[in-house]
Amino acid sequence: MGWARKILRVNLTAGTVKSEPLNMDWAQKYLGSRGLGTKYLVEEIDPKVDPLSPDNKLIFATGPLTGTMASTGGRYTVITKGALTGAIACSNSGGFFGAELKFAGWDMIIFEGRAPSPVFLFVEDGNARLLPADHLWGKSVWDTEHEIKAQLQDPLVRVSTIGVAGEKGVKYACIVNDLHRAAGRSGVGTVMGSKNLKAVAVRGTEGVKIRDFPGFLKASETAKGVLAGNAVTGQGLPTYGTQVLMNVINETGAMPTRNHRDIQFEGAHKISAEAMAEKRPTDGKSNLVANQACFGCTIACGRVSMIDKTHYTVVNRPQYWGASGGLEYEAAWALGSNTGVDDLEALTFANFICNEQGMDPISFGATVSAAMELYETGALTKEQTGGIELRFGSAEALTQLAELTGKGEGFGAEIGLGSKRLCEKYGHPEFHMGVKGQEFPAYDSRGIQGMGLTYATSNRGACHLRSYTVASEVLGIPEKTDPLATDGKAGLVKAFQDATAAFDSAGICIFTSFAWTLQDVAPQVDAAIEGGWSVDRMVETGERIWNLERQFNLAAGFTAADDTLPKRLLTEEANSGPAKGRVNDLGKMLPEYYDIRGWTPDGVPTNETLARLAL
């Protein structure tokens, strides 16, 4: 009930599939999705394994609310050791694939080994089989989904796949389902490619049962009311998408610009939500065509856009004329302000390519921006870039590199290394803007201090989705804190981290947390599964998951020295906006954070902490 109580184990080396009962003791301790998938991974792989070796595993996991009527209850998580970072990777995706997997009767799929030649997995309810994918290798996400549906003669099948980026070893390749929803970060798609696993196609008709249907419907309906009545989830996100943040963060003086050299972007208004809704002078149409919901979502933040047919990127290329996934704030920032490009259509095109070939637009955009800094300082020459004038603000350079990187061709193969490896290769490791090898998302931690601690301590490398203190520091959710203060941020970050791990593990979207607290989630989880899920239990589970991830990273070789930020953010003062003159004061927050976490001054969970969390 709630859980399907079944996992599918696929050994790619041997070409076998088998069904196993879900470990219910673990389910009670780790809930589902992110938490439970991590538990399986931690138990089954050597933390020191090379992420791209057959000994790494790749887990697709749903949560107890996936495939229920809970708002946003359609999510799944991909868990593995990340190709980009070497840390625990866990990337969450919406769309429709996750719910379909649950309807087919599976909580989880564990892939192990490496197929001798390309394959895809087809799951039809209780039956699963590996099929050859030689004909799909080299194909984009979009073509692969199309061809699989045609081959299986089933338009209702849901497909999660890598594009060419994942095959070519682009370090931040993602896994894309339903054409433009992605398990985006840390190179989970790179791991999938290394296993010769092209795609997973699922058709589920068994449905999902829960513990207490009437109680659940009551709880989920109340919670939907909370989303509808909230200004962010009821109006802001459906109308503007996450792009609602562009102008807000720019005014806060926390929008990383030109590889974090600046923290406000003069072109923000040209790439904002408002710009997406404006009619273009060229064709009288707006970039934004519709908002779209993921499975079960009553928020519907998703952007769907169409590119101006006269734009240089798509002239005579009708394959890009249709509607597809438009710019979310993170993509608009990474492809836009961070590269200094303010051409909305060019950003939309680069974003289409990221979806089409399966790569993370945050890491891609951030790596291009690091390359631009290398180029402008002379560390990279035009000969090395294959003739590309890699200057900040060049839309042509951005879109050309998107196409090259997506296919792993030319200088794109080097952009595919990610900014850390690229900057090291060209002698300027200090230009890499990220943590544990993963590029920053769209908030400069000089302007929002808590985000510095968030990034430094995030278990999957720099990430906003592990503790989104922006909610408190900028938006006042659940209560307003000063973005420039460091006091109290250690506790704030811990609270967000633990709660987020619980949201993620339930199988719902973290965007609900603009309106929901665990008070809204726990009754839904409790009605769905056995075990008596109170708010306290959810928080404790979140904390347990956080510490489990931390232990994996420590065992993988990370230390407290990796809980840091690039020198630029710690020593170079912000040059404009409300944070002008500030650096990130990580040193003031980190020791307190370790202490509150019950970790040693070296960032290692103490025995008491481990015992308290039953780890």
Add this chain to the structure above:
Amino acid sequence: MQRSLNIDPGKCTGCRQCEMACSYENEGVFNPSKSRIKVFTFDAEARFVPYTCTQCAEAWCMQACPVDAIKVNLATGAKEVHADLCVGCKVCTIACPFGTINYNASSGKVMKCDLCEGDPACAKACPTQAITFVDSNWTGLDKMRAWAAKTDTGARAN
């Protein structure tokens, strides 16, 4: 008053809450594959279109059924499949021009929208009012209102 489902695709976000509600109402589980209403996504045009039985007055399915298993519910006007009578021959699925009556292989009977005895679960579940349950005689009212608002331009030229 007889009521009908009124579908406004322009408001739909494609979330499938309606399919989930329908499957729970009829099957007691969350299972969109058994929903009587289906939402179609036309990706390249960014259109999401819910579609289900419109309860034809002279229903093709009802006329085609050789064992009279489809009957009118006089209270709601719905054409209902009586599972105890249905033999699963599927002739009705051929007769229906719209494809909204379908065979359910798990039960061996056909299934179609029955308006949930006058309180349709899909309409209650839809978060955007893309599905409403309104006076059967005035399903065009919203569209008329919208066009009406555009026609009195003269009166507003102040």
